[in-house]
Amino acid sequence: MLKQKPLLMLWLAIQLSLLILLQQAFTSWISATFAALLLLRLLTTWRAKETLSLKWVNVLAAVLTLALLLNLKQAGVLHFMLQILLLAAILRLLALQQLYEARQLVWVHYFLLASCFILHQDMLLAAFIMLVLMGNLYSHFLLFSPAGIHLKWQRVSRAALIILPLWLAMFMLFPRLAPFWQIPTANVASTGLSDTLDPGSIEQLVQDNSLAFRVEFSADIPARSQWYWRARLYEDFDGRRWQVNPLRSRSGKDGSVTERSPGSATAQYRVIAEASQQRHLFALATPVSSSNNVAIAASGLVKAVKPVTQRTSYQISSVLQPVKQQSDEELTINLTLPEGNEQTRAFGRQLGQQFQQTSALVAAITAHFQQQPYFYSLTPPPLGANSVDQFLFNTRTGFCSHYASAAAVILRAAGVPARVVGGYQGGDWHQQQGYLAVRQREAHAWVEYLDNGKWQLFDPTAAVAPERILSSLDAVLSAEQRQLLNPGWRKFALLQTLSLQLMHLDYYWSVWVLGFDDNNQRQLWHQLKQQLTRYAYPLLAVISLLLCAAAWYLLRPGAVTAQPEASRLLQQALAGMVKQKPAQQSLSACLRHYASQHPTDRNWLQQLTDSYEQAVFNNDAAALRLLKQQLKRHRADLRRLQRRV
Amino acid sequence: MPALATLKQRLHQRYWQLISVYLDKRQPASSKVKLVQRLIFILPTRYGWWFLLLIVLLYLLGTNYQNNLILLTCYLLLSVFLLCIVLCYQNLSGLTLHCPVAAEGFAGQPIYISIGLSSDNSSADAHVMLSLHFVGQAPQPPLATLCSTVNLAISNTQRGKYRLPRLKISSQYPFGLWRGWSYVALAQDYWLYPSPDGQVKRDLNASAGTKEQHAVQQHGDILAPYRHGDSVRHLIWKRLARDPANPVVREQLSAPEAEPSWVIIPPASGEALERALRQGCRQLLDLEQSGQQYGVKLPHLTIAQSSGPQQLQRCLQALALC
Numbered sequence: 001m002l003k004q005k006p007l008l009m010l011w012l013a014i015q016l017s018l019l020i021l022l023q024q025a026f027t028s029w030i031s032a033t034f035a036a037l038l039l040l041r042l043l044t045t046w047r048a049k050e051t052l053s054l055k056w057v058n059v060l061a062a063v064l065t066l067a068l069l070l071n072l073k074q075a076g077v078l079h080f081m082l083q084i085l086l087l088a089a090i091l092r093l094l095a096l097q098q099l100y101e102a103r104q105l106v107w108v109h110y111f112l113l114a115s116c117f118i119l120h121q122d123m124l125l126a127a128f129i130m131l132v133l134m135g136n137l138y139s140h141f142l143l144f145s146p147a148g149i150h151l152k153w154q155r156v157s158r159a160a161l162i163i164l165p166l167w168l169a170m171f172m173l174f175p176r177l178a179p180f181w182q183i184p185t186a187n188v189a190s191t192g193l194s195d196t197l198d199p200g201s202i203e204q205l206v207q208d209n210s211l212a213f214r215v216e217f218s219a220d221i222p223a224r225s226q227w228y229w230r231a232r233l234y235e236d237f238d239g240r241r242w243q244v245n246p247l248r249s250r251s252g253k254d255g256s257v258t259e260r261s262p263g264s265a266t267a268q269y270r271v272i273a274e275a276s277q278q279r280h281l282f283a284l285a286t287p288v289s290s291s292n293n294v295a296i297a298a299s300g301l302v303k304a305v306k307p308v309t310q311r312t313s314y315q316i317s318s319v320l321q322p323v324k325q326q327s328d329e330e331l332t333i334n335l336t337l338p339e340g341n342e343q344t345r346a347f348g349r350q351l352g353q354q355f356q357q358t359s360a361l362v363a364a365i366t367a368h369f370q371q372q373p374y375f376y377s378l379t380p381p382p383l384g385a386n387s388v389d390q391f392l393f394n395t396r397t398g399f400c401s402h403y404a405s406a407a408a409v410i411l412r413a414a415g416v417p418a419r420v421v422g423g424y425q426g427g428d429w430h431q432q433q434g435y436l437a438v439r440q441r442e443a444h445a446w447v448e449y450l451d452n453g454k455w456q457l458f459d460p461t462a463a464v465a466p467e468r469i470l471s472s473l474d475a476v477l478s479a480e481q482r483q484l485l486n487p488g489w490r491k492f493a494l495l496q497t498l499s500l501q502l503m504h505l506d507y508y509w510s511v512w513v514l515g516f517d518d519n520n521q522r523q524l525w526h527q528l529k530q531q532l533t534r535y536a537y538p539l540l541a542v543i544s545l546l547l548c549a550a551a552w553y554l555l556r557p558g559a560v561t562a563q564p565e566a567s568r569l570l571q572q573a574l575a576g577m578v579k580q581k582p583a584q585q586s587l588s589a590c591l592r593h594y595a596s597q598h599p600t601d602r603n604w605l606q607q608l609t610d611s612y613e614q615a616v617f618n619n620d621a622a623a624l625r626l627l628k629q630q631l632k633r634h635r636a637d638l639r640r641l642q643r644r645v
Numbered sequence: 646m647p648a649l650a651t652l653k654q655r656l657h658q659r660y661w662q663l664i665s666v667y668l669d670k671r672q673p674a675s676s677k678v679k680l681v682q683r684l685i686f687i688l689p690t691r692y693g694w695w696f697l698l699l700i701v702l703l704y705l706l707g708t709n710y711q712n713n714l715i716l717l718t719c720y721l722l723l724s725v726f727l728l729c730i731v732l733c734y735q736n737l738s739g740l741t742l743h744c745p746v747a748a749e750g751f752a753g754q755p756i757y758i759s760i761g762l763s764s765d766n767s768s769a770d771a772h773v774m775l776s777l778h779f780v781g782q783a784p785q786p787p788l789a790t791l792c793s794t795v796n797l798a799i800s801n802t803q804r805g806k807y808r809l810p811r812l813k814i815s816s817q818y819p820f821g822l823w824r825g826w827s828y829v830a831l832a833q834d835y836w837l838y839p840s841p842d843g844q845v846k847r848d849l850n851a852s853a854g855t856k857e858q859h860a861v862q863q864h865g866d867i868l869a870p871y872r873h874g875d876s877v878r879h880l881i882w883k884r885l886a887r888d889p890a891n892p893v894v895r896e897q898l899s900a901p902e903a904e905p906s907w908v909i910i911p912p913a914s915g916e917a918l919e920r921a922l923r924q925g926c927r928q929l930l931d932l933e934q935s936g937q938q939y940g941v942k943l944p945h946l947t948i949a950q951s952s953g954p955q956q957l958q959r960c961l962q963a964l965a966l967c
Contacts, residue, residue: 115706167720
């Protein structure tokens with residue numbers, strides 16, 4: 001069984017898929033080595049030659065394990081485990097000899113395939129992994145079956161019919177527990193906004209069309225102008241670059257209780273965040289409560305309990321009002337300005353003296369951006385040392401980060417605490433599917449300034465390019481710049497709709513499969529209980545009715561009278577003898593058979609047969625009466641005969 | 646470590662005694678046995694336990710990473726694991742075993758017992774990968790597909806008439822995760838005749854009345870070392886006085902020649918009886934081959950002269966039970 005070529009080929013295919021699927025976990029030399037070993041196995045299988053001897057395989061295993069161990073620190077524990085397991089599987093296949101070795105191989109394949117789900121949760125890839133898993137299940141089946149067996153579709157579908165409900169019921173109803181211990185995570189570069197905000201960093205992000213997160217609102221959908229998804233606060237400015245203040249890196253729980261001012265709306269929504277390898281997540285305005293896999297940190301930021309290494313969903317509800325001031329420390333941090341950018345500071349001071357009211361000051365800045373010839377562009381000219389000065393008074397062309405940065409500096413110079421907020425703005429609303437898709441290209445930067453103890457939102461980009469806020473980025477950009485964002489295949493309409501449909505499917509996938517958690521499970525149980533008590537009595541009544549109907553159908557007198565009375569009588573009388581007769585033999589043939597075997601009873605058995613045949617085939621009432629008499633007369637004989645046979 | 650081995654054997658023996666009592670109550674021997682639910686036992690194999698460990702590991706992995714897809718895989722494997730119980734049961738149930746003929750053979754040689762297998766289910770792959778062997782005998786490789794008869798070896802060194810031991814029929818189909826098995830007792834016997842002794846063959850091949858035969862007869866008896874059970878009357882006392890450590894007896898070969906077509910077993914016991922029986926067995930086989938009429942005279946039984954396979958069987962059975 002082991003030497004079967006198809007089986008070896010199947011295992012090779014599984015290992016090749018594993019190598020590709022786990023590519024993230026391998027550095028290039030490891031991948032190359034594994035691929036070479038697989039190729040060797042392929043060639044030897046193809047030519048039906050002997051592979052390496054066990055001794056050489058052991059030497060190879062020792063050397064490669066040592067190399068992987070040296071690489072451990074760089075790879076991390078999780079990747080190391082995957083590397084070692086795949087190495088073991090590949091070498092095992094290379095020197096496969098015994099049945100028990102094949103069993104081990106199949107076992108390790110199962111484990112590795114399941115581990116692939118740590119790295120991939122995308123729907124298509126998950127489907128592929130499941131397919132490979134089925135392949136492994138098939139190889140497992142072949143291993144314990146006679147050679148040359150063929151799977152029958154009828155049987156497979158019957159098995160699937162049993163497995164599917166069992167499987168889904170287990171998935172939905174089996175208790176879900178919290179993680180038992182801290183687990184090693186993969187060392188992968190994070191995506192999305194970073195801890196620093198350069199003048200050019202958002203432009204880079206905007207060119208990335210991948211999904212950042214998705215949102216579904218449980219009640220009313222806030223207006224589009226309120227879709228500011230806050231992710232990071234940039235409060236330290238060094239003259240060119242904004243950075244996250246160390247104060248924010250400490251994860252402090254939000255101590256203040258947000259009392260809702262009357263009239264302010266709330267939004268309840270669920271965010272399904274893509275894997276970003278970061279802890280920063282997204283929320284609207286002031287979040288007040290969340291599911292317990294995320295925490296609301298100070299200043300209304302939402303952070304995951306552990307880095308988001310896989311698609312994560314969390315429930316959150318926000319009060320749609322500005323974030324409150326946390327401490328006096330916040331005030332001093334957000335008034336500090338470094339040396340440089342003298343022109344801007346002078347402009348800010350001047351505006352500050354001119355407008356005592358903060359709101360008037362903000363309006364003046366907005367007016368300045370609107371009245372002067374400022375341009376919104378994805379490809380702003382490069383800036384020198386005093387970047388803000390250069391942008392405000394020379395180039396006057398910039399992206400959202402330029403405007404936010406300049407506005408914050410002006411506000412600080414005018415004596416108003418201000419900071420830059422990084423996050424996402426807007427998104428594609430899919431009405432039919434009922435969710436908002438926010439991509440990396442929706443990355444945005446805006447300003448928050450302190451007024452009346454609250455951090456008010458101010459988006460200078462809205463002054464320059466209001467379409468960016470009200471519709472989308474594409475509406476603002478020139479055709480030439482749109483070109484920049486839409487490379488290659490995305491131009492084809494068909495492919496675009498296809499990828500959109502796929503994204504919708506992927507959405508349901510993440511909501512129903514990936515996002516299914518203990519909360520949903522509890523709800524399900526609760527619903528089941530409710531439904532059960534509601535439907536129990538009707539259900540019971542229907543089932544008992546069905547049972548009664550079945551009983552009536554089986555026991556109704558008509559069921560028996562289907563055969564002629566003579567046959568029924570005879571069968572009753574010959575119960576024991578008839579049981580042994582083959583199905584295709586007729587009653588009279590059976591009787592003749594007994595007659596030939598028991599010469600002493602031949603006469604009356606012959607008479608019995610004659611009258612039986614007359615009664616059944618000729619519908620003779622007299623013969624039927626005769627049959628009854630004969631049966632009565634020979635009751636003792638029949639009993640004796642039955643004992644003998 | 647022989648002590649441990651014997652302990653293990655003893656424990657196994659004790660276990661088998663206990664099990665036998667239970668099995669005899671549950672399934673008394675009958676000529677035809679159909680495997681039904683009450684006769685089939687199912688437990689995980691060693692690989693099944695490993696598979697269960699895999700499922701537990703995947704559950705831990707899925708829970709720790711809060712990864713629903715790993716949990717889905719875990720539950721999928723668990724449902725396959727559970728389904729295998731049913732499949733394993735289906736693979737065995739409905740199978741009917743019977744043993745129509747009492748097998749016969751000679752002690753010391755393996756004899757083959759033919760077991761008839763039949764099934765309610767007409768499809769070709771209804772019962773696959775069955776392995777059958779008698780309890781206490783070496784296991785056999787599994788049968789890929791169902792065949793109507795299967796020959797199973799039994800080896801035993803003692804002559805006699807034996808009841809068939811329980812037949813163990815087991816299968817790990819389809820995934821090797823569960824082993825379904827049944828101990829089937831078939832109401833059938835098998836015969837082990839004394840193994841024919843080749844040594845006497847040459848003497849008997851010579852037809853009665855030739856010169857050499859006479860010579861042996863006249864020369865007297867062949868001397869042989871005393872074995873337990875030899876009659877004291879045959880001891881050569883003079884030699885015993887000379888060499889008390891090695892007693893010698895006079896071998897009685899004269900009896901068969903007196904009545905050439907009678908196989909006579911003298912009243913003896915122990916090893917001497919066995920020897921006589923082995924020689925008698927050889928004589929019977931030769932007589933049957935030569936086509937003569939022959940009979941057997943045992944101390945307590947005489948079988949009239951006749952010939953043919955039935956006569957041979959009757960005589961051999963008499964020898965086996967002597």
